[in-house]
Structures are given as C-alpha cells and as structure tokens.
Amino acid sequence: MPILNRVADLLPEIVAWRRDIHANPELGFDVDRTSRFVADHLREFGCDQVVTGVGKTGVVGVINGKKAANDGKRQVIGLRADMDALPIKENTGLPYASKNEGLMHACGHDGHTAMLLGAARYLAETRNFAGAAVLIFEPAEELGKGAAAMLEDGLMECFGIQQVYGMHNHPGMPIGVFGIREGAAFAGTDIVRFKIEGRGGHHGFPHKAIDPILVGAQLITALQQILAQNVDPIETAGLSFDSFHSGDGLATIAHTAELSGTIRALKQEVREVVQNRMSEIVSGIARVTGAKIDVTSETGEIILVNHPEQTMLAIAAAKDVAGEDNVVTTPPVLGGDDFARLAKARPGAYIFCGNGDSSGVHHPSYNFNEDAIPFGTSFWIRLVENTLA
Structure with a gap:
C-alpha cells in the first residue's frame, strides 16, 4: 500500500513537531524539554500508558490494539526513536534553526521523534491491531548510553516487549527508499x-x-x-x-x-x-x-545484529509502503548505534529511510528531509498492523 491518507493529513502537524524539536536541541540525558514535549503529546493522543523517567529522561508510551489475537496470546512490539542532539554549531540558515548556541540536531533525531509521534497519533486513533505497541523515546543515543540506561530500568520486562525495531534516516538514499540487511548491520x-x-x-x-x-x-x-x-x-x-x-x-x-x-x-x-x-x-x-x-x-557500541524474522517483517512493511523496488539491501556500516543493545535484549531489526541528497549526518549543514516523514511514519504504522495482525 502507498502512504496512508491519514498520515498525509497529519503531515503539517508532524512537520511542526519536528521543527519545534529542531529549534530546541538538547544533549545526552539532558533532554528534559524534549521529553516533556513527547510525553505531553502521547497523553494528548490518548495512549493507554505514558511513563517518563525511564533511563533518566526516556519516555515510553503504550497503545493497546482493539483486536483479539487469533491464538489468544498477547504480542508486544517495541518501536524506538532517539531524541538527543549534538554539540555542533548549526550552519543551515533555516528559519527554525537551533536556538541553543553550539547545539543542533545534526543526525535527524528530531525527524525520528516526530515520525514516531505521528505513528503514535494514528495508532491511538485506529487501534487496528492485536496486542500492544510500545513507543520508546530514547535519550543519550549519541553518548551510547541511553539504551543501556533504559534497559537497566527494566524497559523490556516492565512493558513486556517481545521484539523491537529502530529506524534511521540515510543521507544519499532517495526519498521513498528503505534499506536494510540481515545480520551484522552496524559495527x-x-x-x-x-x-x-x-x-x-x-x-x-x-x-x-x-x-x-x-x-x-x-x-x-x-x-x-x-x-x-x-x-x-x-x-x-x-x-x-x-x-x-x-x-x-x-x-x-x-x-x-x-x-x-x-x-x-x-x-x-x-x-x-x-x-x-x-x-x-x-x-x-x-x-x-x-x-x-x-x-x-x-x-562503546556493541555490534548491531538484525535478526532474520524481524528483518523480514521490516522488509514486508517497507514494501507495503514504498513498493517492491524501493526496498534495498544495504552494506554494513562502521558507524555505531546503541539500538544494538535493545536488539541484543530482544529480537529486533534496524532499517534506513532515505533522506535524499542532503549533507551527511554530524555535519553543520545537515538537515532532516521532511519529505521522508510520510514514508517513515507509514512504515511504523504498517509494521505494527502487520506484525500484530
């Protein structure tokens, strides 16, 4: 299926959220404003549970589906977005550029957070799935410490998460294209x-x-x-x-x-x-x-390994959104992401979403491409509805 019509309707709101987060970047675990922003919106959407302070400043939202599982067993899927920025002076000239001197969202975490919030809004409205979707908003990913802190606070056990997924924008990959590989994906x-x-x-x-x-x-x-x-x-x-x-x-x-x-x-x-x-x-x-x-x-980071079953589920959801020809196998990356710790704790997969012809991440002129938002948000929704059908 293509981009969801409801996601297209929500796009102006999601863009506004993303720009607000972009203009107010925060570092590491000191993401208090961003955490409040996320938690307030999750409550507004009507999430069944919103928990703050997980891993110091992480936020977790839970949305229960309205369907009954065919086998009677409750399935729980975790979706992660990172919230923190970088100690880089922004050089984009954007009207919504960073207000915090020397800090900027140079890795697209503003876009990641906004896309998952958009998915949360849709899923809370429709609940067209069985089981539960757990929305994980992680601090301190750039420090490589946020996932570990959330795990230490019982992220997987407290919310009953059985499998977990992450997504990151990919400069140089066309908008509307997804990339993933089974096995070792990040160093x-x-x-x-x-x-x-x-x-x-x-x-x-x-x-x-x-x-x-x-x-x-x-x-x-x-x-x-x-x-x-x-x-x-x-x-x-x-x-x-x-x-x-x-x-x-x-x-x-x-x-x-x-x-x-x-x-x-x-x-x-x-x-x-x-x-x-x-x-x-x-x-x-x-x-x-x-x-x-x-x-x-x-x-620093452990090796990020995409599990076979979860990789196939992610591929299926991406193909539903972008089409068969727009889901590609990516080479392994020598960058690191502490999503690896989540994927070690539970079977998981990590997928790239094209950011178009932008500057590379961690560059002063980088900017998350808002044209990617409908694809990323629709991917999250389709992943939940497919996996928890």
Whole structure:
C-alpha cells in the first residue's frame, strides 16, 4: 500500500513537531524539554500508558490494539526513536534553526521523534491491531548510553516487549527508499586513549628529551598497519583517531601527549585481533623510543545484529509502503548505534529511510528531509498492523 491518507493529513502537524524539536536541541540525558514535549503529546493522543523517567529522561508510551489475537496470546512490539542532539554549531540558515548556541540536531533525531509521534497519533486513533505497541523515546543515543540506561530500568520486562525495531534516516538514499540487511548491520566500537609520557626539554637539545609528539605520530602510522596486515581483507574493520593534544609551544619539547580514537568491527573476533595487535605495537614503540605509553580501552557500541524474522517483517512493511523496488539491501556500516543493545535484549531489526541528497549526518549543514516523514511514519504504522495482525 502507498502512504496512508491519514498520515498525509497529519503531515503539517508532524512537520511542526519536528521543527519545534529542531529549534530546541538538547544533549545526552539532558533532554528534559524534549521529553516533556513527547510525553505531553502521547497523553494528548490518548495512549493507554505514558511513563517518563525511564533511563533518566526516556519516555515510553503504550497503545493497546482493539483486536483479539487469533491464538489468544498477547504480542508486544517495541518501536524506538532517539531524541538527543549534538554539540555542533548549526550552519543551515533555516528559519527554525537551533536556538541553543553550539547545539543542533545534526543526525535527524528530531525527524525520528516526530515520525514516531505521528505513528503514535494514528495508532491511538485506529487501534487496528492485536496486542500492544510500545513507543520508546530514547535519550543519550549519541553518548551510547541511553539504551543501556533504559534497559537497566527494566524497559523490556516492565512493558513486556517481545521484539523491537529502530529506524534511521540515510543521507544519499532517495526519498521513498528503505534499506536494510540481515545480520551484522552496524559495527561494534571501542574507544581507545593513549597517554604518552616522554621527557620534556629544549628544542636546542632534542637528544636529551623524548618527544611525545614524535612518539604519537609513530603510533598513528604504525597502528594503521593492523588493518593492512592483520585483518583478513574480506572482513571489515576501522581504526581512526579523533584527537591529539600535546605541548604549549615556546620552543619547548612537551613532556606528555594524549591521543584518542576508535576501533570499529563487524565481528567480535576481528575486534579482538585489532585490540591484541594494538597492544603489541604500543609495547614495541615504547621500547624503541623510551617513552611510557598507557592505553585504556572502553567499549562503546556493541555490534548491531538484525535478526532474520524481524528483518523480514521490516522488509514486508517497507514494501507495503514504498513498493517492491524501493526496498534495498544495504552494506554494513562502521558507524555505531546503541539500538544494538535493545536488539541484543530482544529480537529486533534496524532499517534506513532515505533522506535524499542532503549533507551527511554530524555535519553543520545537515538537515532532516521532511519529505521522508510520510514514508517513515507509514512504515511504523504498517509494521505494527502487520506484525500484530
């Protein structure tokens, strides 16, 4: 089936919600205004249950269907949207641009939240399904901590969720196209930090110092050989650096340097190869240079795995909305999303919705494409009505 007529009717309202959220971005768990906005609307729609404070500032709404299940067993499906923004200065020039200096919705979470609110409005009106739809509005996805916090508060158990779904916009994919793949879809990530202790000194006497900047440069170069020489070329992995800090200038060789980056992989065994080889290279460079190098590693996202049955259900719903030819198989992505934790707790699937020819996510000029709203909202509705038929 195409876009639902009722969704087309609701589009101006959904767009207004999205623009309000866009103009008032909030970070991490500090999404109090957004949470209130979501909860107030869910109550207005007549949800059977609206619970706030799940995972600190998460919101959960429950809508019960009016049909009876054929087998008498109650089915419960969870739908997740993320609410938080990013610490990026907006450069879009939009009339509804961020009012909060240095913060913006540069990943489309404003659109995700608005689309799920639109689906909630429709589902609460029609209730044309059996069982229950649980609407999950998650904080702190960008920190990789929101899903874990909601799970710790008993998200799955308290609401009886049996399967769970997520959706994200995809810049570069045409509007009206959906993309998904079974199996590993998003990488697991590890955040690594290197603290290098050299020996400070004067530029005129470099032989009496151990330059931590030179040591850090060797680390950056040497660690790249892991991907080239130690990871099977058929597999996928990434190792990149995002910060390098050392010294104050003034003709002085610094005493310390700090370097940080991420490891990304789609298989746990590949992740372990990179980590083990990294430890060996760090030890070798420390011996050669005489520097002391301390390494700390923190697990960021786990690998996001789309379960077979839920992937097929998502594909069926997407085809109902967009047509057979507009649902494609996407390659795995080395980005991370903590929806992975929800899909580990319960069988689940994560689908992309085309955002058209927009800037990439996490870019100052990115903007969620509102033409995607009817497709995303209709997908959520069709997924619920199909799965809980």
